[in-house]
Amino acid sequence: MAGFDKVVSSYEEAMAGLEDNMTVIAGGFGLCGIPENLISEIKRKGTKGLTLVSNNCGVDDFGLGILLPDRQIKKIVASYVGENAEFERQMMNGELEVELTPQGTLAEKMRAGGAGIPAFYTATGYGTPVAEGKEEREFDGRHYILEPAIKGDFAIVKAWKADRYGNLVFRKTARNFNPLAATAGKITVVEVEEIVEPGELDPDHIHTPGIYVNRLILGSFEKRIEQRTVRSDT
Amino acid sequence: MALSREQLAQRVAQELQDGYYVNLGIGIPTLVANYVPKGMEVMLQSENGLLGMGQFPTEALIDADLINAGKQTVTMATGASIFDSAESFAMIRGGHVDLTVLGAFEVDVNGNIASYMIPGKLIKGMGGAMDLVAGADNIIVTMTHASKHGVSKLLSNCTLPLTGKGCIKKVLTDLAFIEIKDGKFHLLERAPGVSVEEIISLTEGELIIDGETPEMSF
Numbered sequence: 001m002a003g004f005d006k007v008v009s010s011y012e013e014a015m016a017g018l019e020d021n022m023t024v025i026a027g028g029f030g031l032c033g034i035p036e037n038l039i040s041e042i043k044r045k046g047t048k049g050l051t052l053v054s055n056n057c058g059v060d061d062f063g064l065g066i067l068l069p070d071r072q073i074k075k076i077v078a079s080y081v082g083e084n085a086e087f088e089r090q091m092m093n094g095e096l097e098v099e100l101t102p103q104g105t106l107a108e109k110m111r112a113g114g115a116g117i118p119a120f121y122t123a124t125g126y127g128t129p130v131a132e133g134k135e136e137r138e139f140d141g142r143h144y145i146l147e148p149a150i151k152g153d154f155a156i157v158k159a160w161k162a163d164r165y166g167n168l169v170f171r172k173t174a175r176n177f178n179p180l181a182a183t184a185g186k187i188t189v190v191e192v193e194e195i196v197e198p199g200e201l202d203p204d205h206i207h208t209p210g211i212y213v214n215r216l217i218l219g220s221f222e223k224r225i226e227q228r229t230v231r232s233d234t
Numbered sequence: 235m236a237l238s239r240e241q242l243a244q245r246v247a248q249e250l251q252d253g254y255y256v257n258l259g260i261g262i263p264t265l266v267a268n269y270v271p272k273g274m275e276v277m278l279q280s281e282n283g284l285l286g287m288g289q290f291p292t293e294a295l296i297d298a299d300l301i302n303a304g305k306q307t308v309t310m311a312t313g314a315s316i317f318d319s320a321e322s323f324a325m326i327r328g329g330h331v332d333l334t335v336l337g338a339f340e341v342d343v344n345g346n347i348a349s350y351m352i353p354g355k356l357i358k359g360m361g362g363a364m365d366l367v368a369g370a371d372n373i374i375v376t377m378t379h380a381s382k383h384g385v386s387k388l389l390s391n392c393t394l395p396l397t398g399k400g401c402i403k404k405v406l407t408d409l410a411f412i413e414i415k416d417g418k419f420h421l422l423e424r425a426p427g428v429s430v431e432e433i434i435s436l437t438e439g440e441l442i443i444d445g446e447t448p449e450m451s452f
Contacts, residue, residue, distance in 0.1 A: 029282045029283075029301070029305075029319070030282075030301065030305035031305070032282070032298065032299065032301045032305070033299065055319070078359065079359050079360060079361050079362065080358055080359040080360070080361040081358060081359050082356055082357070082358040082359070083358075088356060091357075092356075098357075100357070100359045100360060102360055102361075102362070102363075102364035102365050103281065103319065103323065103360075103361050103362040103365060104281075104319075104320075104322075104323025104326060104327055104362060104364075104365030104369075105323075105364075105365065106319075107318070107319035107320040107322070107323055108320055108323065110320070111320040122327065122368070123327070123368040123369070124327065124364045124365045124368040124369070125364050125368070126368065126398075126399055127346070127396055127398070127399025127400070128364060128395065128396045128397060128398065128399065129351070129395045129396075130360075130364065143399075160299075170318075171299045172284075172297065172299040172300040172310075172316055173280075173282050173283050173284050173299060173300050173301055173302075173316060174298075174299040175283055175316060175317070175318050176282050176283050176318060176319050177318070177319045178318070179318045180318055180319060180320050207318075223298035223299070224298070225296070225298050225301075225307060226301075226305045227301070227304065227305045227306040227307065228296065228307055229290045229291075229306040229307050229308075230290055230291060230292060230293050230296065230307070231289055231290040231291070231292060232292075
């Protein structure tokens with residue numbers, strides 16, 4: 001690696017430095033656009049006591065769900081969870097701490113974390129269990145709560161294409177939380193389907209500039225579908 | 235007769251206007267897309283980052299990178315756009331979506347809504363519902379008027395943890411179309427063949443009936 005070249009050649013190298021009890025922010029919505037091989041590498045490493053920040057927690061045998069059987073996740077910050085039996089068991093037994101966060105607030109927490117904004121006011125969650133213990137303030141007659149930003153020791157991201165400098169392009173709704181996660185990690189690791197040379201991506205079409213990216217790796221992806229819905233006509 | 239799921243969707247569809255950007259929740263709200271009046275253009279917002287959601291794909295068109303907020307495979311309508319989750323909720327929170335339709339367990343006379351959590355049961359989370367109810371001005375809640383055991387879900391005070399406070403103004407149940415204002419329910423329409431008396435008996439919160447209540451028409 002030299003200069004702005006972010007490419008690493010192994011998943012071991014990609015996740016080097018991840019230690020027990022760190023906070024990891026992950027992109028993805030359901031199983032769409034998740035950094036599936038980086039998650040597998042965390043499982044292989046056996047890192048424990050992690051706080052995971054992710055919209056969801058995968059399913060039993062795919063996505064972040066694979067970190068549950070070995071109790072690698074101590075706490076998850078998410079908007080919608082419980083699509084898997086092991087998650088439910090650990091949550092009900094109090095083995096897994098769950099901080100439910102409204103989806104838009106979660107996205108904005110990541111954005112703020114990456115943008116150097118320590119906290120922000122939002123009307124979302126006012127008067128609900130989400131507001132408990134949070135500062136409230138009125139602006140123009142409306143009530144808002146103060147939500148702190150989130151930063152991660154690591155951010156793990158899945159993009160479609162990148163150049164070697166880490167400029168990223170996402171594909172369709174696999175974008176979701178990924179560009180936000182990318183900004184909020186002290187070390188941001190991105191896996192992609194294709195890596196091209198700098199200059200090959202149109203600068204006008206880059207979704208995430210390479211400044212946010214520390215490590216880049218070429219992967220191959222299963223891209224499992226959670227809810228396969230089709231129409232029968234042609 | 236109480237409205238069927240399809241009739242609920244049909245009645246909500248009558249509230250659509252040409253050029254509306256609409257967010258439809260999971261369940262009955264999703265069915266509204268099937269009843270967009272002919273010649274009217276609406277664009278569906280899916281909060282995972284898609285404006286201009288199309289119909290389900292054919293087998294050949296399935297794309298793992300293209301799903302809706304219910305995690306179902308979908309397609310894009312002509313003129314669709316894609317964006318990240320923060321941008322998506324900027325649209326929602328910023329009040330740019332013209333109509334939001336979602337389900338609920340309970341609503342009350344103060345416009346409070348409970349829709350995501352039943353204590354003691356499995357808690358899966360609020361997803362985008364709290365942002366949607368806090369950000370939208372024009373929300374229609376679709377729900378059943380009472381439980382199977384006849385317990386009203388239109389209350390003077392919600393009993394379940396809230397999804398949002400003071401943010402609901404319109405409720406369509408299987409029995410009635412109701413407006414919430416000044417701390418009261420106001421009966422606007424009744425389902426065909428459902429009597430005002432039946433609606434009164436199944437509404438726990440204060441219900442105002444102003445003259446003759448018209449039947450819904452389809």
